[in-house]
Amino acid sequence: MPAKTPLYRVRRGFVVLGVVMVCAVAGYKLLTGKDWLEAAYMVVITVSSVGFSESTSVGPVMQIYFIIVILLGMSAAGYTLGGFFQMMTEGEIDRALGLRRASREIKQLKDHTILCGFGRTGHVLAEQLDEQKQKFVVVDKSADLIADAQELGYLIVVGDATQEETLIAAGVENAKNVVTVLSDDADSVFIALTARNINKNLHIIARAEKKSSQTKLIQAGADRVVLPATIGAHRIAAMLLRPTTVELFELVMDRAELDIQVAEIAVDPESPLVGLTPRTANARQKHGLMIVAVRQAAGKMLFNPDEDLQFAAGDMLIVIGNPSDVAGFRDQQSD
Numbered sequence: 001m002p003a004k005t006p007l008y009r010v011r012r013g014f015v016v017l018g019v020v021m022v023c024a025v026a027g028y029k030l031l032t033g034k035d036w037l038e039a040a041y042m043v044v045i046t047v048s049s050v051g052f053s054e055s056t057s058v059g060p061v062m063q064i065y066f067i068i069v070i071l072l073g074m075s076a077a078g079y080t081l082g083g084f085f086q087m088m089t090e091g092e093i094d095r096a097l098g099l100r101r102a103s104r105e106i107k108q109l110k111d112h113t114i115l116c117g118f119g120r121t122g123h124v125l126a127e128q129l130d131e132q133k134q135k136f137v138v139v140d141k142s143a144d145l146i147a148d149a150q151e152l153g154y155l156i157v158v159g160d161a162t163q164e165e166t167l168i169a170a171g172v173e174n175a176k177n178v179v180t181v182l183s184d185d186a187d188s189v190f191i192a193l194t195a196r197n198i199n200k201n202l203h204i205i206a207r208a209e210k211k212s213s214q215t216k217l218i219q220a221g222a223d224r225v226v227l228p229a230t231i232g233a234h235r236i237a238a239m240l241l242r243p244t245t246v247e248l249f250e251l252v253m254d255r256a257e258l259d260i261q262v263a264e265i266a267v268d269p270e271s272p273l274v275g276l277t278p279r280t281a282n283a284r285q286k287h288g289l290m291i292v293a294v295r296q297a298a299g300k301m302l303f304n305p306d307e308d309l310q311f312a313a314g315d316m317l318i319v320i321g322n323p324s325d326v327a328g329f330r331d332q333q334s335d
Helices: 006-032 036-047 060-090 092-107 120-131 143-151 164-169 185-198 213-220 228-241 243-254 283-287 323-334
Strands: 113-116 136-140 155-158 177-180 203-207 224-226 261-266 290-295 301-303 316-321
Touching: 006 036, 092 155, 113 120, 113 185, 120 136, 136 143, 143 155, 164 185, 177 185, 185 203, 185 213, 213 224, 228 243, 261 323, 283 290, 283 323, 316 323
Parallel strands: 113 136, 113 177, 136 155, 177 203, 203 224
Antiparallel strands: 261 316, 290 301, 290 316
16 A cells, blocks of 8 residues: 555545546536537536636536536645645655656666665665765665655665566666665565576675575575574674674774774786785785785685785785775776
C-alpha cells in the first residue's frame, strides 16, 4: 500500500477528477442527446463554477444532475489542489525533481556500489563510502529513510531492492558492488539472487542475522556474508583478551585520534610497481608507508612480505600510513 504522501494525493486527486469528468460528460450526453463537444463544454463550465448563461433553461432532472457533478467535481479539484499546495509547503516538488536528477546521474554511473538499506548500518556505510569519494547509490523503500539520504546529497532510488526493476534503476548492470544490509535475511537472499542473475561480474556482500542464512546467501550469489552478532562477539572477546591490540585497531580504523589509514594499492599490468619489491618500491623510505601484506593475483595472502618479493600484475598491496602519504604513493603509481 503506497504511503499517503502529497505526491500520491495529487496523483489520486487527478485520477478521481478525471473519472468524474468522463462520467459527467457521458451522463450529460445520455440525458440530453447532445454531441460530445457540447457535453464536454457544459461539464467543464459547471465544474469550473463559470455557470450557465440562463439557469432557468435547465430542467429539474438536469439541475439535480449538475448539483451532483458540481459537488463531486469541486471536491476532487479541491482535494487535488490541497495535495499540490502541501507538496509546495513540504518540499515534495523539490524532492521529486531531485529524484529525476538522481535518475539521470545514475544512468551515467559505472563501477559503483549499490547499497540496499539505509538503516543504522547502511547510514554508517554510506558515510564511509562518501568519505572515501566512492560512487554509490542508496536503495530503500522507506520514504523517510530515502528523504534522509537525499538530504545528505546521496544518489537514491526509492523502491524494493528485491525487485529486478529497482536494481536496474540503481544501475546494477554497470555496478561493481552490491551490498545488502537489510535486517530480513530472506530479502537479502532475493537481492543476491536477482543481482547475480542480472550481472555475473558483481561483487556481492550481504549481511545476515542468522548463521543458518550464510549458506543460502552464498548459494544465491553472495561473495561475502557478514554476521554482525558473530563479529560483535569476537570483538568483545578481543577486548577482554587483547585490549591494547583492539585499541590500536580502533584508532587506525576510526582515525579519530591517530592520523593513519589502512589502504589497498592495486598493481595493474601497466603499473610501475610490476617487478619491484618492498625494498625497491621505496614505500617506507620515500613515503613513510609500511607494506603489511600482499594479496597475490592467485589469491594467496602474504603478511609481512619478504623484502625481495617481486610484485606482479594483479597483486594487491595493503599499506598503512598517513593518508596524504598513501595518496602520494598511489598517485606516483598512476603517473
